[in-house]
Amino acid sequence: MRLIQNMCTIAEYPAPGSAAAAECWPGAAGRRLVKIAVVGASGVGKTALVVRFLTKRFIGDYERNAGNLYTRQVQIEGETLAIQVQDTPGIQVHENGLGCSEQLNRCIRWADAVVMVFSITDHQSYELIGQLHQHVQQLHPGTRLPVVVVANKADLLHVKQVDPQLGLQLASMLGCSFYEVSVSENYNDVYSAFHVLCKEVSHKQQPSGTPEKRRSSLIPRPKSPNMQDLKRRFKQALSAKVRTVTSV
Numbered sequence: 239m240r241l242i243q244n245m246c247t248i249a250e251y252p253a254p255g256s257a258a259a260a261e262c263w264p265g266a267a268g269r270r271l272v273k274i275a276v277v278g279a280s281g282v283g284k285t286a287l288v289v290r291f292l293t294k295r296f297i298g299d300y301e302r303n304a305g306n307l308y309t310r311q312v313q314i315e316g317e318t319l320a321i322q323v324q325d326t327p328g329i330q331v332h333e334n335g336l337g338c339s340e341q342l343n344r345c346i347r348w349a350d351a352v353v354m355v356f357s358i359t360d361h362q363s364y365e366l367i368g369q370l371h372q373h374v375q376q377l378h379p380g381t382r383l384p385v386v387v388v389a390n391k392a393d394l395l396h397v398k399q400v401d402p403q404l405g406l407q408l409a410s411m412l413g414c415s416f417y418e419v420s421v422s423e424n425y426n427d428v429y430s431a432f433h434v435l436c437k438e439v440s441h442k443q444q445p446s447g448t449p450e451k452r453r454s455s456l457i458p459r460p461k462s463p464n465m466q467d468l469k470r471r472f473k474q475a476l477s478a479k480v481r482t483v484t485s486v
């Protein structure tokens with residue numbers, strides 16, 4: 239993991255725009271920031287996915303994940319965005335539900351978007367996704383957090399436990415995008431999954447006063463029953479009456 243540059247833990251990472259951030263991450267200053275957490279069961283390939291996205295390389299073996307934060311810049315619709323990707327420790331399932339540590343909950347709260355990974359070779363990792371999605375939404379009450387569901391290890395068809403079609407169905411039921419990938423064999427699908435997520439966040443973050451909004455404020459408001467006109471006519475009628483009365 240030391241191969242990756244610009245790596246800090248979430249607690250250590252300096253605020254964007256600060257002098258420390260510029261030192262740790264030159265080029266990020268002034269950019270819009272997208273924060274992504276990658277979550278899922280242990281061994282599904284979260285670290286491999288993140289490293290593949292950041293370096294285009296697949297590195298077979300990693301130390302068990304302690305939760306690292308990585309940084310990179312991406313071009314989304316002509317704009318360069320700064321993105322932070324938080325790799326997280328694998329989630330265990332206990333009898334009484336998900337075993338989410340406080341560290342993991344902090345990462346999820348921190349994130350603007352989440353990548354939920356399962357492995358097609360591990361049915362339990364797939365079963366966890368529904369509960370995990372519910373948990374994520376509970377940690378972001380009142381907002382629909384962009385989520386992409388990723389079915390990894392598509393190259394291991396001979397030991398498949400989950401039909402990718404099930405992943406697609408689950409994702410559409412949850413209202414998420416879905417990608418079936420092989421981190422070990424294909425970079426493009428990995429890139430697309432992150433790219434789509436960044437795009438979704440970027441659209442959500444669009445500041446007020448964007449062309450859409452400005453245009454709508456220029457459109458003349460439809461006139462409600464014309465009060466000015468009504469008042470004018472009322473005054474006219476009144477003065478006509480007054481005239482009639484005085485002439486009598």
Ligand SMILES: Nc1nc2c(ncn2[C@@H]2O[C@H](COP(=O)(O)OP(=O)(O)OP(=O)(O)O)[C@@H](O)[C@H]2O)c(=O)[nH]1
Binds near residue numbers: 285327420
């Ligand atoms: N064949 C194959 N192996 C993969 C793929 N992605 C990851 N692996 C392997 O799966 C194992 C687990 O990968 P990790 O990236 O460490 O998984 P993780 O989800 O980060 O695991 P934890 O740190 O325990 O949570 C490693 O041996 C990887 O090389 C894939 O697409 N195909």
